[in-house]
Amino acid sequence: MKFVSLFIALLIGFGLGAGALWFHQGGTAGQGGGSSEREVLYYQHPHNPTIRSDEPRKDEMGMDYIPIYAGDEGRDDDPDVLRISPVVVQNMGVRTAEVERGALHRQISTVGFVEVDEAAQSHVHLRTEGWIEDLRVRTTGERVTAGEVLFRLYSPALVSAQDELLQTLRRNGNAGPARERLRALGMPADAIRQVEQQGRALNLVPVKAPQDGVVQALNVAEGMFVQPGTEVMSIADLSRIWVIADLFEHQSDAVREGLDAEVHFPFRPGETLVGSVGYIYPTLASPTRTIRARITLDNPDGRLKPGMWTDVHIDGESTEPVLHVPAEAVIRTGRQDRVVTMEEEGRFRVHEVRVGRRAGDRLEILEGLQVGARIVTSGQFLIDSESSVTVSLARLQAAAEADDGSVAAEGRINHVDPEARQVNLDHEPIAELGWPAMTMDFEVAEDVALTDLEPGDPVIIHIREREDEEYVYELTHIERLADPTGETDDAPDHDAHTGHDH
Template identity: 40%
Template sequence: MSGIIKNLLVMTAGAALGVGGVILFAPAVLQGQLSTESAEKQPLYWVAPMDANYRRDQPGKSPMGMDLVPVYEEASDSTVAGAVEIAPQVVNNLGVKTAAVIEAPFESRVDTVGYVQYSEDALVHIHPRIEGWVEALFVESTGSPVEQGAPLYRLYSPQLVTAQQELLIALKRGNRILAKAARSRLAALQVPSHFIKELERTREVQQSVTFYAPQSGVIENLSVREGFYVKPGTTLMSIAKLDEVWVEGEVFANQAAFVTQGQPVQMSLDYFPGQQWQGSVEYIYPTLSTDTRTLRLRMRFANPDQRLRPNMFASLTLFARDSETTLMVPREAVIRTGRQDRVVVALEEGQFKSVAVQLGRMNDRYIEVLDGVLQTDRIVTSAQFLLDSESSKSSDFLRMAPAPSKVWMAGEVNAVTPAERLVNISHEPAPEWKWPAMTMNFVASDQVDINQLEKGQTLHFEVAKGEAGDYQITGIHIMSQPRVSSATVNGTINRIDIENRVINISRDAIEKWDRPAATMDFIASEDVDLAALTVGAVVRFTFEVRDDLVITELTPAPTHANHSDTQQH
């Protein structure tokens, strides 16, 4: 162990016992506690060079007169390159603390701020559709409450007077078409329907017309006063609802990945201490702010008691939870060097090793680890910088994962013994187990249908080591079936059944199979054109032996051909 840990031990002892205690006890603390300072190894026994079964507990000669060879205890398999081994007492003195790697859905939390606004999809703007003068204004100021159907303003417009007169003239003449057109024009100018009915009843033109609120809410952006001259396009006022409100917030660019539409949001305001509102992310704006490089969000909150008011400052917390699990470690466990991120893994028998990790997302408590640790690991969360400085001197920063209990291989079936559930397979190398390519027997487990396997198949298969030390096939993916036997031969067509695609042919002998000439039925594949065939034609055809005899190719036979082709495909 290097001087860094020794110095720390001296400082620890000094803090408890004083300077004198350091001089007296520091050597004793160091002695025997660092397992790396071990004594010289002694032989376990001596063996004959030519006969390992001939053993003695001291040096001597073998029966052949040769000097016995000492045998030493082999290094423990638990020793890992770059690992620092520390006695339990020293671990306590260093204040080493560990935590388990967590496998759970990643929970992200984003804290930000926002401002309450009117819900713009419930905001109605009031515009005149004709020019005129505002004779009376029935709302007092911005923020005034208004009910649906309540009067907003009264407008004098010569064009409205003319439109009324046109309707009365049409009614007087009894012209229904003109009367209907006059009513439509008044309605298009937003004249209330009850005003039109009253005009038809009294037959008296009104010099001004009163307009009413289309919805309940509060007055916003009141921009006119009595006597104002207005024309189409002038925004007189707006009516906003407070049953629901929008809250617009911003998050930093590195938090944008944690924000999704529909994500739950919790809101609190200084105006109402101790109270919280629950809402959701309704819209994520497509661009970032050019000034602050932040992403704008729009959230919707119910406001039945209308306590939330526009321009209130709000604190927002956005929550997200993945559906899939991931590996995470405490934030304080990660060592960032600028070029490499590392954690210190607690191994067996008081060993610690620095390993490089690839980090993912981060929340206020945990950091996602994409590569470098296992779910069964324990990570050092306190004093890890000291352990890392020691381990880094010789560590390869690699986390050696245990060999998997199951591996997938590719191979070809050589033989199947269903009664014993044995399958002989020539398989490709399995690097996970450091197996070379070889041929061996496997036992088919109960979940594998051994009747699916046959000689000549190529397949991907999963292998697991059984309790009895054998290797069992636990899963199969058949890649190809055994190659079928085929032959090419000449023959004469006797009968053609187009509907069932059956051709009766008197074929020549097949020498390779030692089959004499015969007359039999064949099934034509879809690639064979039956319409081009005639009874009595001499043909040359290739067929495969499947469940049926299937013709895959068929052509007119050469005039000089009088023997079969014994090629097997």
């Protein structure tokens, strides 16, 4: 037993940074000099509350026993509470905050990119076949103005239709159908008037820019033969542009059309452009799995170029009143989330929580806390780690004390039947008995109390084969543990078994 005690002490010394911190579960922290007026009932081992002394002394690691004062001894009954020395709390720099209830103001920060305003874009097509002559636009990116000649088109069909119009006019006939044919072939109205006034056909018909803008695409060259349907070029007005912001799915419920948005461009540091969300696209962008929101910005100087990346901040909608805490207070392990509460000075408890939405540095709490609770925002990782060490220590201690031939194991209560003196529980694999993790019914020895056990309680159990009946096992000891993690081992087989099956 001396070797086991020394091993336990060494384990605790390693887990707590070679004695830098000292914790104990269910105990009471040592007091400062101002506590000398209080009556000391006894001194308690810093790691094992069952070891007591009437006089001050040190443990195997050279750490002082903790004085227990009158009025504090009843607090040792709660196994879920961790007691930490006020001196250690101060050295750890523990900070706390209250759980609050209120609306969360959600600020969405994301990235976006500049696109051409599709409503300010036009395409130049031909309605008849012909040859490109006198091409005035040679490269993409050239700026053009509305009415400017882009190129001239030689089309035999247009020349023939003009001759038909002139012949009709010479006969003083109805020229309406001939004019409609020219318009259908894409001849501008001013060119038709010019033909009528001059009395001769235009071999080269001018094609003009439909709007101001920049040539985004140029698909022809001088002398090229083109057919109807060919996009000769496209022109975009960049005096107004779109910023397309990417939103993650969990952010989409905070954004709606009409919300204010701020756009920052890396090449214009310190400058903020203000716009609003004009449209939210109804489908997800498949490559990125994001929802796109469109923001329209004026660009009179043309410095914002299509393809540029931006930082976007959207003033999202506020939530309904909810419980929320500082995000730094939540310990996120991937499988679950936990927080540490401080019930009073030096007394801490670990809670499993379910978190919801995030707004800046605040996290919504869906389950696990009440408004006004005091939570630890700094140093909680050390406390949470110590809570896990305490559970492991209790298991080691139970194994060391199991000198009656029983085997110690960890489990979780499912059902308690005090009248039949039976419990149903999930236990971990037990190598000593060759058992896998299972759900089992156990008979309980007469001297083991069942009144304080409830479904869900994590426990340390001692299992022993009955002397009067072979292959029948009973529980000779049940010790309720703190449950800092709320996790149970994944059992490969949860078919119900009883203690009689082995």
